[in-house]
Amino acid sequence: MSTTRTALVTGATGLLGRQITAALRDAAYTVIGTGLTRATPPLLRLDLSDSSAIAQTLDDMNPSLVVHCTSSPPPPPPQKPD
Numbered sequence: 001m002s003t004t005r006t007a008l009v010t011g012a013t014g015l016l017g018r019q020i021t022a023a024l025r026d027a028a029y030t031v032i033g034t035g036l037t038r039a040t041p042p043l044l045r046l047d048l049s050d051s052s053a054i055a056q057t058l059d060d061m062n063p064s065l066v067v068h069c070t071s072s073p074p075p076p077p078p079q080k081p082d
Contacts, residue, residue, distance in 0.1 A: 006030045008063035010048060011070035013038040020067050032061050036070075 007024045011017040012033025024031050033039075034046035034057070047053055048070060058066075 004030055005065070006032065006061065006063045007065040007067060008032045008034065008057070008061055010034050010046065010066070010068045012043055014069060014071065017069035020069055024065075024067070029065070032063065 005028065007029040009017055009021050009024070009031055012021050012031075013035035017033065017035075021031050021033050033043045035043050036045060036047060039045040044057065046057055
């Protein structure tokens with residue numbers, strides 16, 4: 001009997017997320033990748049500041065593993081004094 005292992009990777013469009021996704025696929029995981037601004041199919045667009053969307057995605061996908069690879073956006077540049 002075979003067990004499907006499913007991994008949800010946040011930030012799958014980034015440098016780390018792409019590498020983790022590839023490694024998990026090599027390890028026979030079914031990978032569900034998410035992103036925000038660069039998520040195009042088959043990746044899911046998921047806003048991690050939306051707790052309802054996160055809960056719905058976890059309920060829908062039921063992953064056996066979640067790998068969080070997103071990063072915070074850089075701070076805005078300093079403003080020049082008036």
